[in-house]
Amino acid sequence: MATDTDTARIEGFGEVSRVRGIVFEYLSLGASVLGIFALAVLLIYVTIDAFDLAGTSPVWLLTYFVTLVVPFLAFCLYSARDREVTRRAVTVSGGGLVAVAAVFTAIETFVGQIPRLNWQLAYLFVVVAPLTGYLVYVGARGRPGAVGFGLVGRLIGGTAIGLAFSVLFLVFDERLWFLAYTIGIVPAALVYGYGRVRDVSVASAAAIPIAVLGVLVAVLLRPVVDVYPTTVFIYLWTLAIPIAAAGALLVNGRGNRTAALVAGGVPLALAVVIGLFGRAAGLGVGGPNALLVISVAGVPTAVYLHRVFDVGEGVTGLGVPVLLVGGALVGAFVVETFGIPTPNPWVSETFLTEAPSRNARDAGLYPAIVGSVIIIAMVAVFSFVLGVATSVFLEEYTADSGVIGALTRLLQINIANLAAVPSVVYGLLGLGLFANLLGFGFGTAVTVSLTLSLLILPITIISAQEAIRSVPDDLRRGSDAMGATRWQTTKNVVLPEAFPGILTGTILALGRAIGETAPLIMVGAATTVFSAPSSLFSKFSAMPMQIYAWANFPQEEFRYGVVAAGVITLLIILIGMNGTAILLRNRAERGT
Amino acid sequence: MSNTPSSDTRSSDSLITTDVETGSNDRTAESRATAVATRDLNVYYGDEQAIDDVSMDIPENRVTALIGPSGCGKSTFLRCINRMNDMIEVCRVEGEVEFGGKNVYDADVDPVALRRRIGMVFQKPNPFPKSIRDNVAYGLKIQGFDGDVDERVEESLKGAALWDEVKDQLDSSGLDLSGGQQQRLCIARAIAPDPEVILMDEPTSALDPVAASKIEDLIDDLAEEYTVIIVTHNMQQAARISDRTAVFLTGGRLVEYDDTAKIFEDPEEQRVEDYITGKFG
DSSP states (O other): OOOOSSSSOBBBOOOOOHHHHHHHHHHHHHHHHHHHHHHHHHHHHHHHHTTTGGGOOOHHHHHIIIIIIIIHHHHHHHHHHHHHHHHHHHHHHHHHHHHHHHHHHHHHTTTTTTTTTTTHHHHHHIIHHHHHHHHHHHHSSHHHHHHHHHHHHHHHHHHHHHHHHHHHHSOOOOOHHHHIIIIIIHHHHHHHHHHHHHHHHHHHHHHHHHHHHHHHHHHTTTTOOOOOOOHHHHHHHIIIIHHHHHHHHHHTTTOOOHHHHHHHHHHHHOOOOOOHHHTTTTOOOOOOHHHHHHHHHHHHHHHHHHHHHOOOSSSGGGGHHHHHHHHHHHHHHHHHHOOOOOOOOOHHHHHHHHHSSGGGGGGOOOHHHHHHHHHHHHHHHHHHHHHHHHHHHIISSSOOOHHHHHHHHHHHHHHHHTSOOOOOHHHHIIIIIIIISSSOOOTBBBHHHHHHHHHHHHHHHHHHHHHTTSOOOOHHHHHTTTOOOOOIIIIIIHHHHHHHHHHHHHHHHHHHHHHHHHHHHHOOSSOOOOOOOOOOTTTTOOOOHHHHHHHSSSHHHHHIIIHHHHHHHHHHHHHHHHHHHHHHHHHHHHHH | OOOOOOOOOOHHHHHHTTOOOOTTTTSSSOOEEEEEEEEEEEETTTEEEEEEEEEEEEEEEEEHHHHHHHTTHHHHHHHTTTTGGSSSSEEEEEEEEEEHHHEEEEETOHHHHTTTTEEEEEOOOOOOSSBBHHHHHHHHHTTTTOOOOHHHHHHHHHHTTTTTHHTTHHHBBBGGGGHHHHHHHHHHHTTTTTOEEEESSSTTTTOOOOHHHHHHHHHHHHHSSSSSEEEEOOHHHHHHOOEEEEEEEHHHEEEEEEHHHHHSSSSOOOHHHHHHTOOOO
16 A cells, blocks of 8 residues: 555646545444454354353254255245355355365364364354345345245244233233223224214314223223123234234225235134134143234234235245244254254243243243333333423424523433433432332332333434434425414424434334343342232343343353343344334335 | 416517516406505514515415515515414514405414415425325315315316326325426415415426426416415516516515516616616626
């Protein structure tokens, strides 16, 4: 690289030195690569520990590589239909194998032993994982890939949302929900629908007051009424049927009545049958939660299937779930038949469904997962509602000048500074305000979620303000000139346009809330709880608290295996949550 | 792109000369009721005076053009009529603007209710990021219109000479249209709630000449039903489409206000003639 800044004269034109820019570019690149590399090494080791990959026999890895990974990658290549990509993928996987094995052996021979890693694992992480990511990305651009990944996404996402719902019902009273739904929401929806169909605007306007009134009546009736249907029936009536009806309406809107009945009816019937008789028939699943999960995952899947068949392109992509499940089953069969030793991962069914234990192998994260999910749901609602309301007030309603303007600026400065206040201080505030003064109790869900909401509120407000400010003034003036009130302009023009930006800020802020420990310790959240919470005022723990507690255990199994499993679980839930929110946001961006 | 029905028989390529064909042939300003009138209107932005003692009567169902150099207060004048200046905190209005038999700056006039009777089209097309149908139905929605919305949407789009181009894509976004189509969409949006007056603030200055001429034809048709007040920088345009012309010069003074033909052929004031013929401004 030339370092002289003189311009060399070549045939008339000078040459302008770009040395500083180039140095800056490569320094930045180097720094980012270094950061990503460090994080990757950490995550690789956490994964190895959590899944006990260090003790895995290479034959086991090879079996699943052949039955699961290779067919999946082949599908991605088939979807991409790009000779160049195929050639590149084969070169990388083959050449990578040789290169990784050679480099690994060289390091082991000349430098020293690399702990808990062998060349097969190194190949898996260095070549196979990035290659899979790349091929999924390329494959999704082909029609079969898009269809296949869309289907898998709906199945997994629906299941996760269904499970989250069932977790929420652990602390929220489903009987109160039943009353509120029956007395408030159903009549309101009927009145609204009537108003829309018959073009009676009074009826549409009456829907919200009816809903509010109904919910209030339900709250009053809850202590009086003591005859309720079973939980299965409540879930069926309040969740499964409306979801199925919404799915059917969606398909019907595309103009096919029979398909609508099938798309709504089949998942509903499946959910009811398994929910009612699954246990009795010895399926291993059943009960109200099964009904909930199957309907939440099934209906969107059915609607999606209808659309895929309607469009008629990339139908082969629907084989992806079969490919994945089939690959796993074949792999299991081969492992079983040939007696290949299987690894003993820390992230297991026990870990996800059992309470913590003194014995590392029996330790579970279930109460903490439930706690985190409930806290996050409440924080999302509190901080979103408060944050959007505050930012709308600050951006659209307050004046810029005069006394009000000065007060607004003061408020603005305060909010900006609050974003920089350490989380321990928020913990102290939560302890004093919510736990002591308002008497919500130490370490209860209400106290913890209100404290975390306060903690992320400044971030939510500032990002929502940015989003609202970026809505062009032309649109506001256009709406004002039509004779819209400030509220109508905000509701109809500003908020829909700012929504994706607001959601981005909330997602980032929630990511921070889910990982917080310090304020939780301050408000007295338990590090370890042995049973899932049963009400909003019972003792709570959250995943980071539990992981932190395990990290202090003397046994090595805890510090390596169980902590790693906890971290992986936390990350997966965080990524799943963010992923869902980002998908929602992208949909909102495209939807307008 | 379909062709806009054109009832315009005047030549649109004549340049401004003293003998340019002007005004609408079949419409004269006499014997017309007044739609909007101002009395001693003064507007200040802080200490700066933007409008200086303007009194004028704007006739019903006619196109009135406001012309003048930049910064002469013609847009400010336009925004006084539907009180859009209220949004600007430093803006102060003195005097009267009469509309519908009332001074719109009276304490008991609700500016929101006022704007529902006056439509406005801006310089830059500003359709909402919603479907074409929702854009046109916007005014109906916020005003709680109880009739057949789809019918009114169709009528308004036809009124804005846009129906034939978009009737098959009413559910696609208004932002997908071309600039000229977007501006006609904004006109459709403005006329959908059936206002009495339509204010246009340089509606063609961001458009290419073909799109602009379509809008000009449209303005001519709109005057059948509405009172149109248009601010323009384009003198040919003022000459072609307006029945009355008001010339504002620097400092927010109304220098001359008369039939368009008179202004362009035989203005009273030397300054107006200089401005129109391009000697100044």
